Structures are given as C-alpha cells and as structure tokens.
Amino acid sequence: MSSAPGRSAPCVVYRARSVLTMNPSAPRADAVAVRDGRIAGVGEAGALAAAGATIDDRYADRVLMPGLVEAHAHLLEGGIWDYPYVGFYPRRSPAGALHPGLKDISAVVAALHMAEARLTDPDAPLVAWGLDPILFGGPRVVLADLDRASPHRPIAVIHANFHALNVNSAMLVRARITRDTYVDGIVRDAAGEPTGELAELAAMFPVFRIVGDPFARGRGERALWSFARLAQAAGVTTAIDITNDLSDESVETLGRATARDDFPLRLVAALFGNGLDPRLGIERVRSRTAMNTEKLRFGPAKLMTDGSIQGFTARLKPPGYHDGHPNGLWNIAPSELDAAVAAYHAAGLQLHIHVNGDEASEVAIDALEHALARHPRADHRHTLQHCQMADAAQLERMRALGLCVNLFSNHIYYWGDVHRSVTMGPERAERMDAAGTALALGVPFAMHSDAPITPMAPLFTAWCAVNRRTASGRVLGESERIGVGEALRAITLGAAYTLRLEGEIGSIEVGKRADFAVLADDPSAVPPEVLKDVRVVGTMVGGVPFDPSAQPGVALHARSFPGRR
Secondary structure, eight states: OOTTTTOOOOOOEEEEEEOOOOTSSOOOEEEEEEETEEEEEEEEEHHHOOOOOEEETTTTTTTTEEEEEEEEEEEETTTGGGGBBOSSSSSSOSSSEEEHHHHHHHHHHHHHHHHHHHHHHHOOEEEEEEEOOOGOOOOOHHHHHHHHHSSSSOOOEEETSSSEEEHHHHHHHTTOOOOOOOOEEEEEOOOOOOEEEHHHHHHHHHHHHHHHHHGGGGGGGEEEEEHHHHHTTTTEEEEEEEOOOHHHHHHHHHHHHTSSTOOOOOEEEEETTTTHHHHHHHHHHHHHHHOOOOSEEEEEEEOOOOTTTTTTTSSOOTTTOTTTOOOOOOHHHHHHHHHHHHHHHHHOOOOEEEEESSSHHHHHHHHHHHHHHHHHOOTTOEEEETTTOHHHHHHHHHHTTOOOOETTTHHHHHHHIIIIIIIIIIHHHSSSSSSHHHHTTTOOEEETTTTTSHHHHHHHHHHHHHHHOEEEEEESOOGGGGOOHHHHHHHHHHHHHHHTTTTTTTSSOOTTTTOOEEESTTTTTGGGGGGGGEEEEEEEEEEEEEOOOOGHHHHGOOOOOOOOO
8 A cells, every 4th residue: 555755544444254363362352444554443433534645445244353474384285286187085186176185096097197198398307296105005116116117207296295206127227226325215126126206305316307496386476476366366465485495595585576465475484594604504595584664584594304194204292103114214414403493593694494204393392392402592483394293392492491382273184084094093183283282281282284294274274183083084183183263373473473473473463464364254163174265356455455356367266175065
C-alpha cells in the first residue's frame, strides 16, 4: 500500500465472520484494521471504522487467522517436479496435476519405462523422485528392478526422504561405482556387490555429479514462484528455505522475486553448513543479513547430523532399529559437529540442527551444551529439527538449555505404521514427535512438513499432531496428542518463534504485519478429526490480498490429502 510523502495510507477495516487472533489477551474479533501493511486495530468493526477508514467486506463470510508459518521446508518443492514423481502416496504438483500413488515396484518400473520413452536425447540420464521402498512391505529395490525400466539409459530415482536414491546398472557404470568403491552408504548384497541403493551425501555424490544437485532445482526463479504459490494455496505467508547455499546467484534470485508486490510470501533463507568451513559459513551469513528486507530474511544456519529413519540412515540409540537393521550414518562426524556448533554459537548465530534418530538428538544436545558452557548466551533459540525420537529425558535437557524443537508431525500419518512395525517398534513409535511432552515440559515447539518430503499444508500438520492417526487409522501415541488450539499455535506463533519473527508475525495484534490466512471455516470450531479439511480460500501478506482463483496452476485446484472431502 502506498501513500503520499509524509502521510499514512488510508486505513482499511476488513470485516470477517470471525477473526482467530492467536493473541491470548484478545483471542477473538470480528474485524481487522490495516494501514501501511501493518495491523492498525483488532476488534469490533464499528469501533475500528474511524474517520476516513474504508470498510472492506470481501472476507465478511470468511474466517481470518494469522498467516500460517512453515518453519521447515525447501524451495526444492517448487522445482523437483521437473522430474517424474513415483511416490507411494498421491501428490499434486504446482501445476495442479494429481499424480497417482504407486503401490509396488512393478508400478514404479512401469512409470519409469514410460518416462524413459519420452526422452529424446539418447545419452541423457533419467531422474525421478519420491520412491518409498519401505512402504512396499517387501524386498528393497535393486539393480535388476530399475534395469527393467531401461538396461541402457542411466537411471537415478531419489527416495521420498531425499537421503537415498536407487540407480540401475548403467548409472553405476557411469558413476564408476563398483564392488571396490569404499564409501559409506553404498548398500551391498551378501556377496558384497552394490545393490544400486546409495544412502546419504557421500554415496550419492558421484550420481549428483552426473545428473546435477537436485537442490539446485529450487534455486531458479520459476521454482521459487511455484513454491510461493504452493505456500499460498496452503495458507502459508512465511516459510523458510532451510537448505540454501546463500550464493550470489541464489541471493539475487531471492531478492528479485521477494521485492515484487505480487510475490505472495515472506521467506527466510538458512545457510546449509555441512561441508563448509564454519568460518566461511559465518562470514557468508553475516554478509547476507545486511541485505534483509521485509519479505526476505537471512540469519540462521543449518547443520545435518544423521539421515532418515524410514531410510535406515538415522542414528538410533541402543537397541537400534526394531528389525535389527544396522545403525544409520553420520552426515557430519560428532566431533566435527561439536566444533561447528561451537563456532556458529560463539559467532552469535542461530542454529537449526537436523536430528531424526535419538542418538543424533543426544549428540546435538551434547554439542549445544558444550557450546553454551563455553559461551553462555541468552535467547539463542537453537532449534532441533525433526527430533522425532527424542524421549522425555532429552526434552528435559532441551528445556534446561533453552532449546526449541520443530517436530515432523506428518511422519505420524505417512510412516507411523512402518515405524511401529519395522524401524522403532511399538513403544518408541508411540512417543515419536512428542508434542504432548514438549508442551508439558515447556519446550518451545513448532511443527512442519519438510516439503517436498511431505506436502506443505500446516492445517494437515496440525491435524496429525491433534489426532495422531496413521495411514491405517491407528492412533499412535494417544498421550502425545495436543489440543487444536495448541496445534494452531505451533503453526503460527510457535513456528514464528523458532524463526525469531514472533514480534512481526504469528498472531493478529496491533503493530504486527498484516499477514492472514483466509479460511472457509473456523479451525478451532470444527471437529478435530476434520481439521485438515478446512479450506484455505486466500491469504494476505503485508496488507496485499492474494486470491487463489487469480493464480495459475496449483491455486486453482483443491489440495489433495488423505480423507479430504
């Protein structure tokens, strides 16, 4: 909104069926006043309509709540759809196309065969994504399976968790991986031969040299806009790209897009620190923070410890994996993690640390404890990301150290059944993504989708934490359920807190940014079991309304989630 020099813009009062503010001192209202992109008033429409104010009834039959905050996602969600999707669950692309779920290896092979036939360059590799072999309930995917799709063209299929991939024989040859290649993460059969499954960064790197870094797919402007429109369709007004290289090219693209008035999203970009000398990482982050704007923020850094639980690359404390599978892999050695955490912490930066298994959580907590002992620092807000298997003792330590946690609650639905039967076993699966314990102990927490691992949809994420139902319908960890109000706070103020933005977003209060999610129903009033079905019908970012019906692609289509009416 613009105004003449020296004068404020006119005040606009938006009336609504209800305003869910997430402000405990004034939780409900029926109107919001907006001026110069900020909230000028919250309350009763008549009282807000002061002299010169304009009444706007576009939301008169809608519900307004704070713009939803996605505190762990990847811009890759906007670009990975350049590759064919071969996932287990149905999924909708940014273009609005609904891709069916593929329920067995034969269906995946058939899809790859069709995709291969569409390639015109005989030497080009085929890359696909979304493979989820643990959900097939049988043997893992091996070379012979992908060789059926093409024995000649190199093929790489990235797993849904992005911590592993499978290749065919032709890709193994091109990547020069043999039985004599000694790199952690090359899965082998009983005879010592590679099976074609490559787990974690070191093992996947030879393939990425051939096909390109998949995360680079999220750094182009087209992918950035696709990501933003997916966010808009989900009611998200602020999101983080938690694995950014902060290169000149990436920062320029981010700055160019977010500077436009019609870009419908605020972005936080976190430096991915693995493989980077902490001194260089610290300098890179510091140089970028001078470029912060209202819609683009730099400042955090991310470190990744272990891998994926369902990919068997997460690090678990004894007794390890429930089915006896060997323990997972470190993407950074614990000693190196300790040194990196100490450096970033001493420099005054905020860390987001990927931990999935409980051993990884333990190592990260130890490193943060050491860093805080050497350099005490108040309000650091270091956040453990995913933190799926943390037990009550670990959460107690987190509270004592002032840590935050961002839980991957979507896992309960998508992989809860296999966690119970295969990876964690019943007892540990009951406590996974322990929002109830975090709440009881007073550990600040958020929840996230990790898009593109699962679709970006905070109301679905909240539904997962409230209902804790798996894909089979089992309630997994009833004692860890939280209430709807607590779940909504986790995807608004709770998420904003982990991004150090709670003073600007996360609730509808005077002085904060005028960022709203526009909903068809009140999520706090519907039955908890249909929370995920509340429709997003629009957003507002900085006082600028965004109408999904005016956007191309995904915004024109209903989001697809299990059980959606």
